[in-house]
Amino acid sequence: MYKIMTRHQAKMVLSLQKKKVREESSLFVIEGDKVVREYMLAGNRVILLAAKPEWLDGEPETVTGMADEIVTVSYDDLRRISSLKTPHNVLAVAAMKTTDFSAEILADGLTIALEYVQDPGNMGTIIRIAAWFGIKNIICSADCVDVYNPKVIQATMGAFLHVRVYYVSLDKVLKNAQEAKMPVYGATIDGKSIYDCKLNSHGIILLGNESKGISDGLLQHVTDRITIPGPEKPLAGIESLNVSMAAAIICSEFARRKTV
Amino acid sequence: MYKIMTRHQAKMVLSLQKKKVREESSLFVIEGDKVVREYMLAGNRVILLAAKPEWLDGEPETVTGMADEIVTVSYDDLRRISSLKTPHNVLAVAAMKTTDFSAEILADGLTIALEYVQDPGNMGTIIRIAAWFGIKNIICSADCVDVYNPKVIQATMGAFLHVRVYYVSLDKVLKNAQEAKMPVYGATIDGKSIYDCKLNSHGIILLGNESKGISDGLLQHVTDRITIPGPEKPLAGIESLNVSMAAAIICSEFARRKTV
Numbered sequence: 369m370y371k372i373m374t375r376h377q378a379k380m381v382l383s384l385q386k387k388k389v390r391e392e393s394s395l396f397v398i399e400g401d402k403v404v405r406e407y408m409l410a411g412n413r414v415i416l417l418a419a420k421p422e423w424l425d426g427e428p429e430t431v432t433g434m435a436d437e438i439v440t441v442s443y444d445d446l447r448r449i450s451s452l453k454t455p456h457n458v459l460a461v462a463a464m465k466t467t468d469f470s471a472e473i474l475a476d477g478l479t480i481a482l483e484y485v486q487d488p489g490n491m492g493t494i495i496r497i498a499a500w501f502g503i504k505n506i507i508c509s510a511d512c513v514d515v516y517n518p519k520v521i522q523a524t525m526g527a528f529l530h531v532r533v534y535y536v537s538l539d540k541v542l543k544n545a546q547e548a549k550m551p552v553y554g555a556t557i558d559g560k561s562i563y564d565c566k567l568n569s570h571g572i573i574l575l576g577n578e579s580k581g582i583s584d585g586l587l588q589h590v591t592d593r594i595t596i597p598g599p600e601k602p603l604a605g606i607e608s609l610n611v612s613m614a615a616a617i618i619c620s621e622f623a624r625r626k627t628v
Numbered sequence: 629m630y631k632i633m634t635r636h637q638a639k640m641v642l643s644l645q646k647k648k649v650r651e652e653s654s655l656f657v658i659e660g661d662k663v664v665r666e667y668m669l670a671g672n673r674v675i676l677l678a679a680k681p682e683w684l685d686g687e688p689e690t691v692t693g694m695a696d697e698i699v700t701v702s703y704d705d706l707r708r709i710s711s712l713k714t715p716h717n718v719l720a721v722a723a724m725k726t727t728d729f730s731a732e733i734l735a736d737g738l739t740i741a742l743e744y745v746q747d748p749g750n751m752g753t754i755i756r757i758a759a760w761f762g763i764k765n766i767i768c769s770a771d772c773v774d775v776y777n778p779k780v781i782q783a784t785m786g787a788f789l790h791v792r793v794y795y796v797s798l799d800k801v802l803k804n805a806q807e808a809k810m811p812v813y814g815a816t817i818d819g820k821s822i823y824d825c826k827l828n829s830h831g832i833i834l835l836g837n838e839s840k841g842i843s844d845g846l847l848q849h850v851t852d853r854i855t856i857p858g859p860e861k862p863l864a865g866i867e868s869l870n871v872s873m874a875a876a877i878i879c880s881e882f883a884r885r886k887t888v
Binding site: 402403406409410451452453489493496497499500501502525526527529530563596597598599600603604605606609610612613616617620621623624 | 662663666669670711712713749753756757759760761762784785786787789790823856857858859860863864865866869870872873876877880881883884
């Protein structure tokens with residue numbers, strides 16, 4: 369009933385693992401059974417849906433009807449074109465939806481700012497956390513991992529549908545925010561315990577690179593250094609929390625202040 | 629100077645991706661530059677260290693001296709024997725250190741209990757969170773992912789050195805805890821907001837499977853259902869937080885009660 373994926377299509381999917389190709393084509397890959405399904409159920413079209421035949425059998429028309437083209441793939445095909453070591457049952461190619469950054473979005477409650485976050489899993493997880501806590505906007509330095517990296521999309525588990533990610537000059541945006549008297553909370557290892565800080569319901573939460581933290585340049589614009597207290601005596605191998613765990617705890621702490 | 633990894637050694641490392649082989653041999657694989665280094669710096673011997681020559685050049689005797697045997701590998705070799713799609717520069721094989729569970733460990737502050745947690749990344753992250761918040765013991769149902777799975781070890785980033793993981797009959801342990809009037813906090817989606825709950829500094833924090841949550845059987849032993857409040861209107865694709873993010877937030881909430 370469905371055609372088998374062509375060599376040409378396989379090559380196209382694989383090429384979209386490269387950021388340059390994604391930028392030129394404005395296309396990206398969505399992996400993961402649940403994510404692909406949610407994406408289409410939310411009313412988004414995909415240009416190509418490549419799935420194992422048994423996956424297609426189980427999907428309603430509300431899902432499959434959102435694909436311009438549907439092809440079937442074997443597990444080996446999927447393994448070849450997937451960015452995951454253990455691929456799921458389906459993969460889709462879709463057109464990017466980009467929105468230009470405007471400083472007005474900063475007026476909308478809390479915004480997360482990410483500097484040089486490199487790991488796709490971390491980026492995806494942070495998007496998921498933002499969605500959970502109702503944070504609608506994430507601003508990223510240009511050297512952060514691309515949000516359309518297939519591993520990021522997969523890690524968001526569908527949350528990328530609810531959060532806008534902008535690539536901006538963080539230096540400029542944070543400087544403006546600081547001048548506008550907006551609080552800029554920077555997650556550092558030498559700040560005040562987040563449990564004791566005054567936390568506003570409006571402001572920017574800045575998180576830095578996985579190993580280097582926040583750069584000196586951006587630290588200048590931080591108005592409040594916040595820290596998640598850890599072990600009393602430092603333990604080998606755990607000098608800090610992973611950036612996405614820190615994001616979860618910090619966002620939760622902001623959320624609790626609104627309710628308690 | 630160092631020998632090249634033999635075929636036999638490569639086969640041995642690869643075979644340790646199988647739980648059965650790990651159990652029979654009592655050996656496990658440690659991946660990740662930092663984790664391997666921390667493991668040896670903490671005074672633990674490894675039976676085999678397989679590394680790229682340039683990695684070995686940079687390491688002090690305090691690290692390399694802890695290996696019974698050192699061999700060099702190419703990137704392609706590593707890719708072949710690694711459990712990661714993008715391997716690091718080094719990999720080590722070490723002997724397991726197992727401790728039998730005793731109910732006495734439950735007397736030591738907070739304990740995390742995991743039911744059927746399947747994802748190695750989640751398990752590793754939860755171990756790292758436990759270490760950060762000074763939780764020394766994790767008890768797991770027998771069907772949780774094996775803590776010696778190379779992906780778990782890698783995800784702990786060295787924290788597995790500071791936390792003991794026991795595989796137990798959770799039903800029995802939680803039943804006994806409940807009878808001993810110990811609070812058993814279960815993370816569910818229909819509990820009381822964690823921000824409003826009374827949280828003890830002594831008890832068990834129970835987290836369930838990635839998609840199914842806590843089973844009905846174990847819910848019987850839960851004394852307090854706790855929930856991390858999410859979006860007011862449900863959002864497609866984010867019905868719940870990932871289990872490791874929930875662990876981070878819950879542990880942080882317990883920690884803050886001690887300090888604030």
